[in-house]
Amino acid sequence: MSRKVLVLGEVRDGSLRNVSFEAIAAAKTVAEGGEVVGVLAGEAVSALGAELISYGADRVVVVEDAKLSKYTSDGFSQALLAVIDQEQPEGLVFGHTALGKDLSPRIAAKLSSGLVSDATAVEAAGGNIVFTRPIYSGKAFEKKVVTDGLIFATVRPNNIAPLEKDESRSGEVSSLSVEIKDLRAIIKEVVRKAAEGVDLSEAKVVISGGRGVKSADGFKPLKELADVLGGAVGASRGACDAEYCDYSLQIGQTGKVVTPDLYIACGISGAIQHLAGMSNSKVIVAINKDPEANIFKVADYGIVGDLFEVVPMLTEEFKKLKVHQ
Amino acid sequence: MNIYVLMKRTFDTEEKIALSGGRINEDGAEFIINPYDEYAIEEAIQVRDANCGEVTVISVGNEEAEKQLRTALAMGADKAVLINTEDDVENGDQFTTAKILAEYLKDKEADLILGGNVAIDGGSGQVGPRVAELLRIPYVTTITKLEIDGSDVTVTRDVEGDSEIIETSLPLLVTAQQGLNEPRYPSLPGIMKAKKKPLEELELDDLDLDEDDVEAKTKTIEIYLPPKKEAGKVLSGELSDQVKELVNLLHTEAKVI
Ligand SMILES: Cc1cc2nc3c(=O)[nH]c(=O)nc-3n(C[C@H](O)[C@H](O)[C@H](O)COP(=O)(O)OP(=O)(O)OC[C@H]3O[C@@H](n4cnc5c(N)ncnc54)[C@H](O)[C@@H]3O)c2cc1C
Numbered sequence: 100m101s102r103k104v105l106v107l108g109e110v111r112d113g114s115l116r117n118v119s120f121e122a123i124a125a126a127k128t129v130a131e132g133g134e135v136v137g138v139l140a141g142e143a144v145s146a147l148g149a150e151l152i153s154y155g156a157d158r159v160v161v162v163e164d165a166k167l168s169k170y171t172s173d174g175f176s177q178a179l180l181a182v183i184d185q186e187q188p189e190g191l192v193f194g195h196t197a198l199g200k201d202l203s204p205r206i207a208a209k210l211s212s213g214l215v216s217d218a219t220a221v222e223a224a225g226g227n228i229v230f231t232r233p234i235y236s237g238k239a240f241e242k243k244v245v246t247d248g249l250i251f252a253t254v255r256p257n258n259i260a261p262l263e264k265d266e267s268r269s270g271e272v273s274s275l276s277v278e279i280k281d282l283r284a285i286i287k288e289v290v291r292k293a294a295e296g297v298d299l300s301e302a303k304v305v306i307s308g309g310r311g312v313k314s315a316d317g318f319k320p321l322k323e324l325a326d327v328l329g330g331a332v333g334a335s336r337g338a339c340d341a342e343y344c345d346y347s348l349q350i351g352q353t354g355k356v357v358t359p360d361l362y363i364a365c366g367i368s369g370a371i372q373h374l375a376g377m378s379n380s381k382v383i384v385a386i387n388k389d390p391e392a393n394i395f396k397v398a399d400y401g402i403v404g405d406l407f408e409v410v411p412m413l414t415e416e417f418k419k420l421k422v423h424q
Numbered sequence: 425m426n427i428y429v430l431m432k433r434t435f436d437t438e439e440k441i442a443l444s445g446g447r448i449n450e451d452g453a454e455f456i457i458n459p460y461d462e463y464a465i466e467e468a469i470q471v472r473d474a475n476c477g478e479v480t481v482i483s484v485g486n487e488e489a490e491k492q493l494r495t496a497l498a499m500g501a502d503k504a505v506l507i508n509t510e511d512d513v514e515n516g517d518q519f520t521t522a523k524i525l526a527e528y529l530k531d532k533e534a535d536l537i538l539g540g541n542v543a544i545d546g547g548s549g550q551v552g553p554r555v556a557e558l559l560r561i562p563y564v565t566t567i568t569k570l571e572i573d574g575s576d577v578t579v580t581r582d583v584e585g586d587s588e589i590i591e592t593s594l595p596l597l598v599t600a601q602q603g604l605n606e607p608r609y610p611s612l613p614g615i616m617k618a619k620k621k622p623l624e625e626l627e628l629d630d631l632d633l634d635e636d637d638v639e640a641k642t643k644t645i646e647i648y649l650p651p652k653k654e655a656g657k658v659l660s661g662e663l664s665d666q667v668k669e670l671v672n673l674l675h676t677e678a679k680v681i
């Protein structure tokens with residue numbers, strides 16, 4: 100059964116986020132040969148339509164309004180619902196990002212539809228679209244199907260491979276004018292705290308520090324290593340509770356769940372709540388001075404030693420490797 | 425001020441997950457208040473103490489959730505409501521839970537509703553925004569600060585590490601992010617008092633809902649555990665050699681760099 104599926108293209112700092120291309124790939128599976136329509140909402144975003152098409156969208160609908168310059172659930176839900184009303188899709192895919200998490204349940208409630216959040220895989224099997232998603236923060240997984248109505252899902256960044264970019268693809272980019280009415284919650288100010296550069300949930304490499312890092316300054320060598328590898332810095336709750344870093348870096352059952360290609364845990368003991376957030380990473384490296392630390396039980400490679408010695412050495416070695424590449 | 429908290433009973437974070445008969449095995453497991461809901465309860469109590477009013481904690485579940493509701497009362501909430509679905513609903517999802525909660529809340533004239541931003545078991549983060557939409561009130565998710573002045577509200581929202589300062593007004597639904605506050609432990613007098621506080625138990629009938637009204641829109645067809653991670657290689661030798669070996673392994677064996 101082929102379906103028309105809408106995909107929200109998420110814009111951050113003027114560019115499309117990778118997860119939107121991953122969402123297009125997921126939407127292709129849901130569409131089973133039907134049309135995949137990209138949706139953009141923002142102030143001046145129509146120029147990004149072509150990129151959605153090069154990643155597999157058949158066409159793009161754009162809603163532009165000054166009131167959409169920053170994400171608000173009131174503004175974006177009005178825009179999205181207008182597009183949904185025009186297009187009458189059978190499927191809907193968003194990224195499972197701060198924006199997607201905030202917006203998708205509201206749209207689902209409005210449409211009285213189901214919603215499969217945080218899917219890490221999607222397949223067409225036995226006449227159904229089957230989503231895989233982590234439960235218990237990755238301690239288990241479930242496979243889910245939609246039994247009634249719209250097939251609506253959000254996809255976790257970094258898990259579903261995007262289609263190859265093909266700039267020769269063409270498609271229509273049309274605009275829909277929507278009158279954005281009152282916003283009941285207004286963003287007065289955005290305080291940038293997140294480290295410049297790579298987003299933790301989308302990073303291919305995560306360098307994480309625990310209580311063993313001992314101070315806010317202790318995170319510096321980790322940041323240097325992350326920079327060399329184009330990665331992001333994360334933390335255990337131990338490090339956050341000790342105020343070495345912001346809670347937004349926390350990885351684990353009550354923090355972020357990450358699945359990078361490479362996770363390097365520095366001075367982290369490996370409590371079950373921490374493991375829940377990172378143990379599905381592709382390759383795990385542990386650096387800890389205690390050979391008995393639990394983290395070694397899930398690590399692919401371990402070094403028993405002082406992180407303040409090991410991490411700078413690693414940074415130097417990786418620098419050499421990068422030079423040779 | 426009329427304050428409501430949405431609370432889910434969940435597995436203790438210390439628990440390992442095991443399956444039996446294709447389902448999560450709950451035998452002998454410890455249960456707790458969903459950690460994010462603890463922040464919501466704490467915040468509700470603080471808002472009440474600063475503005476007067478009453479805090480009611482609501483949970484949709486079975487009678488086992490009474491224990492966590494009593495804990496919330498012991499922390500300082502005034503009333504608890506259990507909407508017991510045990511006999512009525514077999515398969516539920518987030519649509520189900522949100523619909524039931526909204527049906528209960530629709531005539532309560534809540535000024536402020538607080539929930540967790542996500543339940544650490546189901547993990548969807550849907551219930552809060554769904555309830556707000558069904559009640560047609562604004563919501564702000566993943567908040568780390570809440571300031572109320574009359575009916576004006578200023579909230580700080582965590583957005584992937586950045587903070588947004590948002591102005592909005594009551595009635596409002598917010599969902600708690602870590603860092604919002606330090607949830608208190610129930611005190612001994614608190615625990616004694618909690619025994620006498622009202623804990624109302626309702627069923628779907630009491631909300632004029634049929635099983636059909638809340639029928640799930642999604643279905644779980646399989647649950648499985650991830651492949652067990654085997655302990656790998658702990659390197660040995662001179663530290664500088666270990667570092668070289670590690671870089672080499674990541675490059676040539678694991679091929680992640
Ligand atoms: C409800 C609940 C939710 C939780 N959620 C989370 C969560 O989401 N994420 C999370 O991480 N935790 C969470 N926790 C906390 C968790 O139980 C642990 O307390 C926490 O993960 C410990 O952090 P840590 O490993 O940094 O600290 P510790 O356990 O103190 O470990 C520090 C490690 O550093 C090593 N070390 C010290 N100095 C050095 C050095 N110089 N070089 C190398 N190694 C060194 C030590 O050997 C030790 O292994 C939660 C707990 C509860 C109760």
Ligand SMILES: Cc1cc2nc3c(=O)[nH]c(=O)nc-3n(C[C@H](O)[C@H](O)[C@H](O)COP(=O)(O)OP(=O)(O)OC[C@H]3O[C@@H](n4cnc5c(N)ncnc54)[C@H](O)[C@@H]3O)c2cc1C
Pocket residue numbers: 430431432433458460461482483484485509513514515516517518519520521522525538539540541542543544545546547548549550551552644
């Ligand atoms: C009658 C019924 C039958 C169910 N049957 C099944 C089933 O067969 N299979 C299955 O996998 N799951 C079942 N569930 C569980 C359901 O799918 C979800 O676990 C639940 O709706 C919450 O979703 P979540 O865990 O993603 O929470 P989230 O949306 O992540 O929770 C966010 C916040 O919403 C609030 N909240 C969430 N749940 C509740 C609650 N129950 N009461 C009060 N506040 C809450 C809390 O503040 C929480 O922090 C059933 C639930 C009900 C009510």
